[in-house]
Amino acid sequence: MSNIKHHLTDELLMSYAAGSLDEGFSLVVATHVSMCDDCRARSEAYEAVGGAMVDQCEVVQLSDHALDQTFALIDAMPDKPDAPWVENRSKDDVFPTPLQDYVGGDLDKVKWRSLGGGVMQAVLKTAGEDKVRLLRIPGGTAMPDHGHRGLELTMVLKGAFEDDDGHFGRGDVEVANEDLHHTPVAVAGEDCICLAATDAPLRFKGLMPRIAQPFLGI
Amino acid sequence: MIKNFTASDPNNAAGRKTLQMPTKSLIKDASVRQQPPGYGGRKMPSVETPQTSENDNLVALVAAIRDHKDRQAFAELFRHFAPRVKAFLMKSGANEGLAEECTQEVMATLWTKAHMFDPSRASVSTWVFTIARNRKIDAFRRMRRPEPEDLAWGPEAEPDQADVMSFRQESKKLADAIAALPEKQRDLIQAAYFGDLSHAQIADATGLPLGTIKSRIRLALERLRHTMG
16 A cells, blocks of 8 residues: 555546546546545545635525425435444455445456457446556556547556556556657566546557557557 | 534534543444543543534534434434525536535435544534535436445544544645635635536646645544554
């Protein structure tokens, strides 16, 4: 946990705390925050700003029977209190719980599809405009050189990759935008498994990946 | 702790009786732990302001709901927050009918999740905000909200009373700092929290003095991790 060196930006954490970030990016933020207490504290500090906003809000009266109706809602709920918190994932799991919720379990439950060259992906279903996927890149393999039209978040869950911005290991997240044209290379050894979210199609430099892009859905 | 309510606030008059038990139970739990000098017992630091004592009251109301299913405490919490939550939801784009419906659901959620509230990491207002925000994402944006892995405190991780008090003071300082911002910047932050700013626009709203409150939350997280082993 303490080895995380690449963190989320303030605007991502504030958007997430405010609730305006799309679902795919939110999943990357929630996954990183699950592993990084520093970003969790920053995220909760931005929630504290939201609390101050509620405090400073003017008031709008509720209907006459609002309190009674709310008690009726409460009474209609099942009377079992939420179970006390239990560890619902094993300590050896690769995926934190928010990611497990989308995958339906840990790494062994991912339904990979080949992108060629040994690279595998699994697109996760979200409702937003953005797209989020898991990528599995064999150690020593380069991802196609690509730039971005929008924002791309890439978080490492297993293994590591390197590019011009440095070394990214488990828990690290790279925030890339239009300015960054990079060629991530999975560090030799075990497969590198990443969670990646984008809000626009990637822009590949080489011809072949560009032709293949519509078929690969990346 | 209870005597500093401003007389003009009608929300504070009713629930004093319900306060006593939960407040005492929180302090009793804390007293078995080590506390830094100057925080023990019932006395609040002399710098106490109306707003921190108001938040005291709110924390005690949540504890009363959690420990005793206290309907009077809930009614008081409702009177304080429901009109603010409704205003917040309407500013976020809901019409009055939807805002009313969602407000009732948000308030009912406070009842069921009272045991999840950690006063050493958040003020009651912040907790209410997060529940209203989640309801908003679900009802207005029709998306799921991926939440970080839970670090909820159980009975074995009851927060230290000194931490709760320090946090309360930091919340007050943050609120004051936001209130003191130039109007333009405050408007920008409000727009961010009402959902009116894109991710790119939000960058201009991020320059807030959050260092100290972040440090307090960080400490509370460390304590929690330690308790969880």
